Amino acid sequence: xxxxxxxxxxxxxxxxxxxxxxxxxxxxxxxxxxxxxxxxxxxxxxxxxxxxxxxxxxxxxxxxxxxxxxxxxxxxxxxxxxxxxxxxxxxxxxxxxxxxxxxxxxxxxxxxxxxxxxxxxxxxxxxxxxxxxxxxxxxxxxxxxxxxxxxxxxxxxxxxxxxxxxxxxxxxxxxxxxxxxxxxxxxxxxxxxxxxxxxxxxxxxxxxxxxxxxxxxxxxxxxxxxxxxxxxxxxxxxxxxxxxxxxxxxxxxxxxxxxxxxxxxxxxxxxxxxxxxxxxxxxxxxxxxxxxxxxxxxxxxxxxxxxxxxxxxxxxxxxxxxxxxxxxxxxxxxxxxxxxxxxxxxxxxxxxxxxxxxxxxxxxxxxxxxxxxxxxxxxxxxxxxxxxxxxxxxxxxxxxxxxxxxxxxxxxxxxxxxxxxxxxxxxxxxxxxxxxxxxxxxxxxxxxxxxxxxxxxxxxxxxxxxxxxxxxxxxxxxxxxxxxxxxxxxxxxxxxxxxxxxxxxxxxxxxxx
Amino acid sequence: xxxxxxxxxxxxxxxxxxxxxxxxxxxxxxxxxxxxxxxxxxxxxxxxxxxxxxxxxxxxxxxxxxxxxxxxxxxxxxxxxxxxxxxxxxxxxxxxxxxxxxxxxxxxxxxxxxxxxxxxxxxxxxxxxxxxxxxxxxxxxxxxxxxxxxxxxxxxxxxxxxxxxxxxxxxxxxxxxxxxxxxxxxxxxxxxxxxxxxxxxxxxxxxxxxxxxxxxxxxxxxxxxxxxxxxxxxxxxxxxxxxxxxxxxxxxxxxxxxxxxxxxxxxxxxxxxxxxxxxxxxxxxxxxxxxxxxxxxxxxxxxxxxxxxxxxxxxxxxxxxxxxxxxxxxxxxxxxxxxxxxxxxxxxxxxxxxxxxxxxxxxxxxxx
Numbered sequence: 001x002x003x004x005x006x007x008x009x010x011x012x013x014x015x016x017x018x019x020x021x022x023x024x025x026x027x028x029x030x031x032x033x034x035x036x037x038x039x040x041x042x043x044x045x046x047x048x049x050x051x052x053x054x055x056x057x058x059x060x061x062x063x064x065x066x067x068x069x070x071x072x073x074x075x076x077x078x079x080x081x082x083x084x085x086x087x088x089x090x091x092x093x094x095x096x097x098x099x100x101x102x103x104x105x106x107x108x109x110x111x112x113x114x115x116x117x118x119x120x121x122x123x124x125x126x127x128x129x130x131x132x133x134x135x136x137x138x139x140x141x142x143x144x145x146x147x148x149x150x151x152x153x154x155x156x157x158x159x160x161x162x163x164x165x166x167x168x169x170x171x172x173x174x175x176x177x178x179x180x181x182x183x184x185x186x187x188x189x190x191x192x193x194x195x196x197x198x199x200x201x202x203x204x205x206x207x208x209x210x211x212x213x214x215x216x217x218x219x220x221x222x223x224x225x226x227x228x229x230x231x232x233x234x235x236x237x238x239x240x241x242x243x244x245x246x247x248x249x250x251x252x253x254x255x256x257x258x259x260x261x262x263x264x265x266x267x268x269x270x271x272x273x274x275x276x277x278x279x280x281x282x283x284x285x286x287x288x289x290x291x292x293x294x295x296x297x298x299x300x301x302x303x304x305x306x307x308x309x310x311x312x313x314x315x316x317x318x319x320x321x322x323x324x325x326x327x328x329x330x331x332x333x334x335x336x337x338x339x340x341x342x343x344x345x346x347x348x349x350x351x352x353x354x355x356x357x358x359x360x361x362x363x364x365x366x367x368x369x370x371x372x373x374x375x376x377x378x379x380x381x382x383x384x385x386x387x388x389x390x391x392x393x394x395x396x397x398x399x400x401x402x403x404x405x406x407x408x409x410x411x412x413x414x415x416x417x418x419x420x421x422x423x424x425x426x427x428x429x430x431x432x433x434x435x436x437x438x439x440x441x442x443x444x445x446x447x448x449x450x451x452x453x454x455x456x457x458x459x460x461x462x463x464x465x466x467x468x469x470x471x472x473x474x475x476x477x478x479x480x481x482x483x484x485x486x487x488x489x490x491x492x493x494x495x496x497x498x499x500x501x502x503x504x505x506x507x508x509x510x511x512x513x
Numbered sequence: 514x515x516x517x518x519x520x521x522x523x524x525x526x527x528x529x530x531x532x533x534x535x536x537x538x539x540x541x542x543x544x545x546x547x548x549x550x551x552x553x554x555x556x557x558x559x560x561x562x563x564x565x566x567x568x569x570x571x572x573x574x575x576x577x578x579x580x581x582x583x584x585x586x587x588x589x590x591x592x593x594x595x596x597x598x599x600x601x602x603x604x605x606x607x608x609x610x611x612x613x614x615x616x617x618x619x620x621x622x623x624x625x626x627x628x629x630x631x632x633x634x635x636x637x638x639x640x641x642x643x644x645x646x647x648x649x650x651x652x653x654x655x656x657x658x659x660x661x662x663x664x665x666x667x668x669x670x671x672x673x674x675x676x677x678x679x680x681x682x683x684x685x686x687x688x689x690x691x692x693x694x695x696x697x698x699x700x701x702x703x704x705x706x707x708x709x710x711x712x713x714x715x716x717x718x719x720x721x722x723x724x725x726x727x728x729x730x731x732x733x734x735x736x737x738x739x740x741x742x743x744x745x746x747x748x749x750x751x752x753x754x755x756x757x758x759x760x761x762x763x764x765x766x767x768x769x770x771x772x773x774x775x776x777x778x779x780x781x782x783x784x785x786x787x788x789x790x791x792x793x794x795x796x797x798x799x800x801x802x803x804x805x806x807x808x809x810x811x812x813x814x815x816x817x818x819x820x821x822x823x824x825x826x827x828x829x830x831x832x833x834x835x836x837x838x839x840x841x842x843x844x845x846x847x848x849x850x851x852x853x854x855x856x857x858x859x860x861x862x863x864x865x866x867x868x869x870x871x872x873x874x875x876x877x878x879x880x881x
Contacts, residue, residue, distance in 0.1 A: 306755055335758030346756070354752040360745065368757045371742050378737050 005067065006031045006161050006192035007052065007083075012061035014047055019438060021047040024061070025218040027211055029161070034183060034193045036203040036224070038236060039213035040291070040466065045196045046088075048213070049163045052194075053085035054078035065161075084154025085163040090146050092138045099134035102153050117156075124155050128185040144175040151182070162186070165196045169293075180206050198236075198291055200229045200505050214238050233501045237468055245448050245473045247492075248456065253281035255318055256429060256460035257303065258326070263310040264298045272298040273309075274484045280429070280460045282320070285451060287475030287492060288464040289500055295484040296464045297349060300431045303462075304346045305334045317342055320428060320458070338369070345427035347419055349434050349464075351411075355418045358407040362399065362417055363388040365406055369425060391420035395446065412443035419450060430454050433464040448474055468497050480504055526866050534863045541859030545852040552851060557840065564834055564848075571833020572826040582825050584717040587724040588783050589799050590821035593806035594724070594731045594814050595775030598768045599652075601735060601812050603748040604659070608670025610800025611677030612651040612773045614793065616644035616780025618677075618684050621791035624700045624707040624784070625688055636707040640785055641778065648777015649770045651677065656769030660762035674800070681793050688791070697790050709786035720786040727775065728814040735812075744768055776800070809856065827852060 007029040014022040022044045029035050037045045050056045052063065054075040062069055065081045072078050078085070092101050099117040118134040125132050130148050138146060147167060154162060164183075168176045183193055183206060197203060203210050204224055211221040212235040219235050257280035264273040273295040280286050288296055301307035303315055309330050316326040319342075329337060337344055352358040356365050366384035374380060388402040395416040399409055406414055415435065422430065432451070436444040451474070455461050465471045471478055475492040480503035487503040529537075550561035573579045592609050599606035620640045627636060655669040690698045701707060712718040735741040747754045747764045754761050783795050802824060810816035831845030 304756075333758065334756065335760070338758060348756065350752065353750050354756050357746050357749045357753055359749055364742075364745075367742070368746070368753070371739055372758075377739060379739050379742050381737075 004030055005064065007194075008064040008067075009048070009052065010062045010064070012048065012051060012058050012063070014044075014051060014056060014058050020216050022051075022058075023216045025213065025216070027218075028221070029192050029194055030209075031192055032187055032190050033208040034187055034195060034206055036207035036210040037194055037196045037213065038198060038200075038203055038210050038232065040198060040236060043213040044216040045213055046165055047216075049085060049165060049194065049196060052078065052161075053083055053163060079157050079159070082158055082160040083163070084157060084159030084161070086147065086150040086154060086165065086167060088165045088169065090150055092146055092149065094139040095137065097135050097137050098132055098141075098149050098152075101138060101149065102134075102156050106157070120156060121152060124152055127189065128155075128182050130182060144171055144178075147171070147179075148182075155186075160190070161192045161194075163194045163196070166198075167195065168197065168199065168202055176202075198505070200232055203227075203232065204229065212236055229502075229505075230498070233498055233505070237497050237501045245445075245470070246452055247474060247476075248452070250281065250284040250455070250476055251458075253283045254320075256280050256282040257329075258314070258316040258318070259303075260314040260316070262299070262302060262313045262315065264295070264302055264307055264313075265310060266298075272484050273302070276486050278479055278486065278489070280462060282428070282460045283455060283458050284476040285455050285461040285463055285474060285492075287471040287478035288462060288481060289466075289468065289471050289478050290481035290504055292466065294481040294504075296433060296481060298484075299481070300346065300348070300433055300462065300464060303329065303429070303431060304344055305329060305332050305337050317429075335372075343425055343427045343429075345422035345425055345430040347415075347422055347430075347432040347435055349437075351414050351418050352407060356406050356414065359405050361388075361405055362392065362397070362402045365417060366391075366421055366424075368421070387421070387424055391417060391424065395420050395450075412439045415439060415443065415447065419447060423450060423454060427454070427459055429460045429462070431462040431464075434466060435463065436470070437466070444470075468500055472497060472500070523865050523867055526864060529863055537862050538856070538859045541855045541862075542852075545855035548855065549848045549851045552847060553844075556844065557838065559838055564838065567834045567837050568826070568830025571831075571837075572829040574833075578829070580715065580717050582822075582829055583721050584787055585828075586818075586821045586825040587717075587721045588779055588787060589803055589806060589825060590817055591724045591727060591779040591782060592776055592799055592803035593810070593817045593821060594728050595648075595772050595779060596803055596807040597731055597772075597812045597814055597817070598735060598741075598744055599772040600807050601741075601748050602744045602765065602768050604656075604765060604769060604772075605667040606652065606655075606670050606769065606772055607667055607801070607804060608651065608655065608673045608773075609776045609779075609803055610796045610798070611670070611674035612648040612776035613780040613783065613796040613800050614674075614677040614681045615647040615651045616777030617784045617791050617795040618681055618780070619643040619647035619777070620707075620781045620784040621684070621688070621697065621700060625697075628701045628704065628706040631706075633706060633710070637709070637785065640707060640781055644777045644781035645774040646777070648780065649774040651777070652769040652771075652773020653766065656766045659769075660765045678793050681791065681795070685792055696792060699789050700784075700791075701789075707785055708789060709782070717786070720782055723782065723786075725818070727778070728818060731775070732814045735814075740764075740767070805853070809860070 005028055007027065009025065009027040012022050012025045013020070025044065025048055027048065037049070039045050047056065051058050052072065054072045054077050057073055063072060064070065065083070070081060072081065093104065096104070099114050099121060100112060102121065103112045103117055114134070121132055121134045124130065130152055132145070132148055132152050138149070141149065151162070167179060171179060186193060195207065204227065207224050209221055209223055210227060210232065212219040212232070214236060259276055259278040262273055262276040263271065266272050276299065288299065290296055298307050302309050313330060315329040317329050318326045327340065327342070348354040357368065363384040366387040367379060371379050385402065391397060392399060392402060397413045397416045399413060406417055409417070419435065430451070435447050439447065451461050451463060463471070463475055472492055472495060477489055478492050478495060478500060479489045480487040480500055482504055490499065546565070553559055553561045553564050571578065572582045592613060595612070596606055596609055620643065623636065623640045623643055627639065631639065651673055655664070655666050655673060658664040658669060659666045685695070685697055688697045689695065709719050712722070735744065743754070743759050743764050746757060746759060747761055751761050754764070780795065784791055788795060806817050806820045806824065809820045827849045831849055834840055835842050835845045
C-alpha cells in the first residue's frame with residue numbers, strides 16, 4: 001500500500017542557544033493536499049520548514065518522506081527528496097534571466113541550453129497556469145513575477161512537496177487569487193503543498209487542513225472544513241494567562257502626542273502606514289499590537305524623527321504642563337528634536353544594530369545621546385562612567401566590567417543597558433519596540449516594572465508588543481495595527497484576547513462587536 | 514547526528530586577555546623566524562642566523578642606515594595614520610597612493626615656482642597648506658559621492674589613484690629637468706629652498722618629529738574627541754548613528770577630508786623632507802603598504818609605529834641580503850612574505866579558536 005503521508009515530522013526540537021524555536025513539534029502532510037501552517041510571529045513556523053528544506057538541522061526528532069525516514073542535512077538533500085521551498089525573501093540573481101536563474105546550481109556543462117530550459121519552463125507554465133517569460137531579466141520583474149519564478153524553479157527541479165513561506169504577504173488581492181488558482185492546479189496534479197501564513201481568511205480559503213503552532217509548540221491540527229475563524233484564533237493565541245503585572249490607573253493623563261493623518265511610504269513607494277490618527281497621553285502606557293511588519297516600526301521611527309512621512313502627516317508634541325505651544329515633530333530629525341529640549345526615549349527593536357554600539361563598552365554607549373553636550377571638542381567621560389556604574393548596580397546588569405563591549409553581554413543585559421540609558425535621560429515620551437523579546441521571565445518583569453515607574457512619573461509610554469497576554473495586562477489602551485492601518489483602539493482593561501486577535505487579522509470591528 | 518558535525522569547528526572568541534593575545538603574537542613571530550630559517554637553509558644552504566644578522570645590518574647597521582630606515586618608516590607611518598580615521602569609520606580608503614601623490618605634486622609646484630621668491634619659512638608653510646588641501650580634495654571627491662549616492666568607496670578611491678598617477682606623469686613632463694631626462698631631478702638642489710631643514714644636524718629628525726606628533730594627535734583625536742566618537746559610531750552602524758542624531762553624511766565627508774589631508778601631508782614630507790623630487794615613485798606603493806600598517810595595528814596609531822618600523826626593516830633587510838649573499842630579490846621577498854603570513858595568521862588565532870569534534874561534544878555535555 002502506498003504511504004499516504006508525503007511528509008511526517010515527528011517530535012522535532014530545535015534550539016538556538018537557550019531559545020527553543022521548536023519544542024517536540026509534529027507535522028503531517030498528506031499526498032495531494034494543501035496544508036496551512038498557522039501561528040503568530042515567533043511561533044516557529046519558518047524554523048520548522050527550514051528543517052524540512054535542509055537549511056537547519058533538527059536537534060532531535062525524525063523526518064519521514066513518503067514513509068521513509070530521511071536525513072536532510074542540506075538544501076541539496078531536500079531537492080533530491082523532491083522538497084522545494086519558496087522563501088519570503090527571494091533567492092534570485094537580479095542580473096540573470098528567468099531561465100538562467102532556473103539553471104543555476106543544476107548539474108550540467110558550462111553551456112546553458114536556454115532553448116531546452118525555455119521549453120520545459122513553458123511546459124510547466126502551461127500545466128499549472130503560470131506565466132513566466134524565460135528570457136526576462138529578474139530586475140525587470142515585479143514581486144509577483146519573481147515569486148512565480150521561484151515556484152517554477154522548484155517545480156523545474158522536480159519538487160513534489162512545495163513549501164511557500166508567507167507567499168501572499170507581498171501580493172495584491174488579485175495576484176493572491178492567481179496564486180491560489182495555481183496552487184489548486186498543482187494539488188490536482190498530485191503535488192503536496194505547505195503554506196505558511198497568519199491570515200485566517202486565506203487558511204480557510206485555500207487549505208484542506210491546518211496545523212497550528214504557538215510559541216514553538218505544536219497545538220494541533222484540524223480539517224479546514226470543520227474549522228472556523230474563532231476556533232483557529234483560539235488555537236493560535238491560546239488561553240489567557242494571568243501574569244500578575246502591576247497596573248495602576250493613569251493619574252491625570254494629559255495629551256502628549258497628537259498623530260494626525262500619518263502616512264509613511266518606504267523606499268519602493270509601498271505604503272507602510274496609512275492615515276494613522278492617534279493620541280498618546282502622558283501617564284499611561286499605550287500598547288501597539290499587530291502582526292509584525294504592519295507598521296509598528298514605521299510608527300515609532302516616525303515619532304523619533306527617523307522616518308520621513310508623506311506631506312499632510314502631522315505629529316504634534318505638547319510639552320509638560322498645559323501651557324506652551326504644541327510643536328510639530330515631523331521633519332525635525334532626532335538631533336533637532338533633542339536640541340529643542342524634547343526628550344524622546346526610544347528602545348528600538350534592533351538593540352545592538354540601532355540602539356547601541358555593539359563594539360563599545362557600557363560607558364561608551366551611555367554617551368550616545370548626550371556626547372554632544374557642552375562646547376568642549378572633547379567628550380566628557382566621567383559622567384557616562386558614573387551612569388554606567390549606576391545602571392549596572394540598579395538594574396543588576398551581569399557583566400565582567402563596565403569596560404566589556406555590550407556585544408558580549410547576554411540579550412537581557414543588553415536590553416537593561418539600553419532601557420537604563422533611555423530612562424536616565426528623564427524622558428517625556430518613552431517608546432519601546434518588542435522590549436521583552438528573547439528575555440527571560442525575571443528580566444521581562446524588570447522591564448515591566450521600569451515601564452510602570454515611568455508611567456507613574458508622568459511619561460507617555462508606548463509599548464509595541466507581540467505577546468497579547470502582556471499587552472492586555474500591562475497597557476491602559478491598545479492600538480491595533482493591521483497592514484499599516486489602525487484597526488481600532490481598545491481599552492486594555494476590558495478588551496479580550498480574541499477581540500485583539502480579530503483586529504490584528506483584519507476581521508474588523510464587526511467581528512468584535 | 515555526529516556524522517554531520519564537521520571535524521574542525523572554528524568559533525569566535527569573546528575577547529582575549531591582552532597578555533594571551535601577545536603570547537600568540539610572539540609564538541607567531543617565533544614560528545615565522547623558524548619557517549624563514551628552514552626556507553633559507555633548504556634553498557640557499559646559508560646559515561639563517563647570519564642572514565638575519567645581515568637583515569639587521571641592512572636596516573640599522575650604521576647611523577646613516579638607521580636614519581634612512583626611520584625616514585622611510587615615518588612616511589609609511591604618516592600614511593597609515595592618515596588612513597586610520599577613514600578605516601575606523603569602515604570607509605575603505607584605498608586611495609592613499611593618489612592622495613600622497615597629489616600632496617607631493619602640490620609641494621613640488623610650490624618649490625619649483627616659488628622657490629626663488631619666498632623665504633624658507635613661508636615656502637614651507639605654503640607647501641604644508643597646499644599639500645593638505647590637495648590630499649583633502651582627493652579624499653573629498655569619493656566621500657561626496659559616497660555620502661550623496663552611496664557609491665562604492667573602494668572602487669572610487671582606487672580609481673582616483675590612477676588619475677593622480679596620470680596627473681603626476683603629466684607634471685613630470687612639464688617640470689622635466691634637465692630636458693629629455695624624463696625626471697624632475699632634485700628640486701632647488703643648490704639653494705635647498707623649501708627643503709625641510711636639518712635639526713641638531715640630523716637631516717631627517719624633523720620628519721620623524723612631525724610624523725610622531727601627528728600620530729599622537731590622531732590617537733587623541735580618535736579616542737577622546739566628539740568627532741572621534743562619531744567616527745566610531747558611524748563605523749559600527751549607520752543605523753545607530755542616525756538614531757543618535759549623527760549626520761552620517763557630514764561625518765563621512767569631514768573624516769575623509771581629514772584622512773586625505775594627512776595623506777597629502779605625507780606627500781609633502783616625501784617631497785620636501787625626503788626625496789626632494791617628484792615622480793610616481795614618491796608614493797611608490799606605500800599608499801597600499803600603509804593599508805597593511807593600519808590594519809595590523811587595528812587602527813591604533815601607536816601600534817602603527819611598530820608595524821611601520823617592522824615593514825621598513827623587512828624591506829631594508831631584504832635589499833641587504835639580496836646584495837650581500839647574491840640572492841635573487843625574490844628570495845628576500847619570500848622571507849618578508851613568510852613573516853607577514855605568520856603575523857597576520859596569529860591575528861586569526863586571536864580572533865578565533867579552533868575546536869575539534871570530540872572537544873565540542875564535551876562542552877555540549879557540560880552545558881547540558
